[in-house]
Amino acid sequence: MYMTSAQEYGDRCVALFDIGTGNISGSLVLMSLHHRPRIIAAHTYKITLDDEANHSLGDIVREIARGVESVGDALVRAGAGAPVAIEAYISSSWTTSQTRTITFQKNRPFVVKESMVLDMLEREYRLFSEKERALYQQVGDDIFRIDVEVTDSFANGYRVSELFGKTASDINLVTYMSVTSRSLVDVLNESFSKVFHSTPVRYRSYSLAQFALARVLYPHIDRSVHVGIRERETEIMLVTDTTMKKTVTFPVGSQVFIDAVAEQFGCTDTEAETYLTLHQEKHLAQEQVHRIEGAIARASKTWLELFQKALIVEGERALIPETVILFSKPLLADIFSEVIGGDVFIQYRLTDSTFTVRSVENEILRHFIDSDAKTHPVNTVLVGGIFSNMLYQKK
Numbered sequence: 548m549y550m551t552s553a554q555e556y557g558d559r560c561v562a563l564f565d566i567g568t569g570n571i572s573g574s575l576v577l578m579s580l581h582h583r584p585r586i587i588a589a590h591t592y593k594i595t596l597d598d599e600a601n602h603s604l605g606d607i608v609r610e611i612a613r614g615v616e617s618v619g620d621a622l623v624r625a626g627a628g629a630p631v632a633i634e635a636y637i638s639s640s641w642t643t644s645q646t647r648t649i650t651f652q653k654n655r656p657f658v659v660k661e662s663m664v665l666d667m668l669e670r671e672y673r674l675f676s677e678k679e680r681a682l683y684q685q686v687g688d689d690i691f692r693i694d695v696e697v698t699d700s701f702a703n704g705y706r707v708s709e710l711f712g713k714t715a716s717d718i719n720l721v722t723y724m725s726v727t728s729r730s731l732v733d734v735l736n737e738s739f740s741k742v743f744h745s746t747p748v749r750y751r752s753y754s755l756a757q758f759a760l761a762r763v764l765y766p767h768i769d770r771s772v773h774v775g776i777r778e779r780e781t782e783i784m785l786v787t788d789t790t791m792k793k794t795v796t797f798p799v800g801s802q803v804f805i806d807a808v809a810e811q812f813g814c815t816d817t818e819a820e821t822y823l824t825l826h827q828e829k830h831l832a833q834e835q836v837h838r839i840e841g842a843i844a845r846a847s848k849t850w851l852e853l854f855q856k857a858l859i860v861e862g863e864r865a866l867i868p869e870t871v872i873l874f875s876k877p878l879l880a881d882i883f884s885e886v887i888g889g890d891v892f893i894q895y896r897l898t899d900s901t902f903t904v905r906s907v908e909n910e911i912l913r914h915f916i917d918s919d920a921k922t923h924p925v926n927t928v929l930v931g932g933i934f935s936n937m938l939y940q941k942k
Contacts, residue, residue, distance in 0.1 A: 569778020571614030
C-alpha cells in the first residue's frame with residue numbers, strides 16, 4: 548500500500564510522534580508537495596502511572612520511552628512501509644519557549660539578505676538559550692534546541708510575507724524560540740533507534756504547530772486566546788495582531804473529567820469515556836444522567852479555577868480578547884466550550900460580552916489531512932501532520 552501511494556503522490560513517508568504527558572501518539576504520514584497529507588497508520592499509547600504524585604520525573608520519562616517504543620512497534624507492524632524521517636512534537640509541559648522581537652535599522656536603505664537574517668536569529672537565540680541553559684543546568688540537565696522560527700516579519704513597519712530581497716531601512720522579526728531537556732531527547736533518541744534504527748529525528752514544538760494552524764483556519768481573527776487541552780495539561784496562548792505572546796501551561800487537562808466519571812461510577816477510564824459518549828448522545832437513564840452531571844460539574848470546577856488563574860496571568864498587561872480558539876479532545880469539546888463560554892471572565896474582557904468559542908473539531912482538520920488508518924488518529928497527530936506538510940510544501 549505504501550509503495551503505491553508514495554508513487555502516486557510522488558512524496559515521502561514520515562513517522563510523526565506526539566510526545567505528551569498523558570499519551571504517546573504516532574502515525575505514518577505521506578507528506579505531499581501537491582496534495583493533502585495522508586495518514587496510513589496510527590497508534591496511541593496511554594501513559595498510566597499508579598499514584599502519579601509519588602512518581603519521580605525519571606519514572607515518567609521511562610514510561611514515555613516505553614510508549615514511544617510501543618507506538619513505534621505498532622507502526623512497523625502495520626506494514627505500510629518504512630519512514631524516511633521521524634518528526635517528534637513535544638508538548639508544552641516539556642518545553643520552554645519565548646516569543647522575541649528582533650529589530651534592525653540603518654540610516655540608509657539596504658537589501659535584506661538571508662545570511663543577514665540568519666545571523667540575527669542566531670544572535671538572538673544565544674541570548675535566549677544562555678538564560679535557559681543556566682536554569683536547566685541547576686537541575687543537572689542541559690537544553691536541546693527545538694525551534695528558532697520567524698512567525699512574522701515587517702519591513703518599514705509593514706507586514707510582509709517574503710522578506711528576502713526587500714529594500715528597507717528597518718526590519719522587525721517576530722520569532723518563536725523553544726528548547727527542551729537534553730536528557731529527555733537522549734532517552735527519546737534511544738527509543739526511536741530501537742525501532743527505526745538510523746532514521747533521522749527532527750524535534751518540533753507542538754505549540755508552534757497549533758498556533759500556525761489556527762492562523763490558517765482563522766486568518767481574519769487578529770486577537771484571540773488559544774486554549775489547547777491535552778490529557779494532563781492545558782496551554783493558554785494570547786494572540787494579538789496575529790502574533791503569539793507568552794504562553795501559560797497548567798497540569799490539568801481532559802483527564803480530570805475521565806477521572807471524575809470513573810470515580811463516580813467505579814469504572815475504568817475506557818468505561819468512563821463510554822459513559823461520557825452516551826451522555827453526549829442522550830442515551831443514559833435519568834439516574835445515570837444525574838450522577839454523570841455531578842461528576843462533570845466537579846471536574847469543571849477544578850479545571851475552571853486553574854484556567855481562570857492562568858488567564859489572569861496571561862492577560863495582566865492587556866484585557867483578554869473575546870474569541871477563544873479551542874483545541875480539545877472531541878469527546879469533551881462541548882463541555883469545555885460551555886465552561887469557557889460562561890460569564891465568569893467578563894471583568895477581564897474588552898467588552899461586556901462572554902467569550903465566543905471556536906472549537907477546532909476533527910471534522911475541520913479533515914479538510915486538511917486524509918486518513919486511511921484503521922485506528923482513528925488523535926487530534927494532536929492531525930495537527931502535527933498538517934503543520935509538517937505545510938513546512939514540507941514550503942521547501
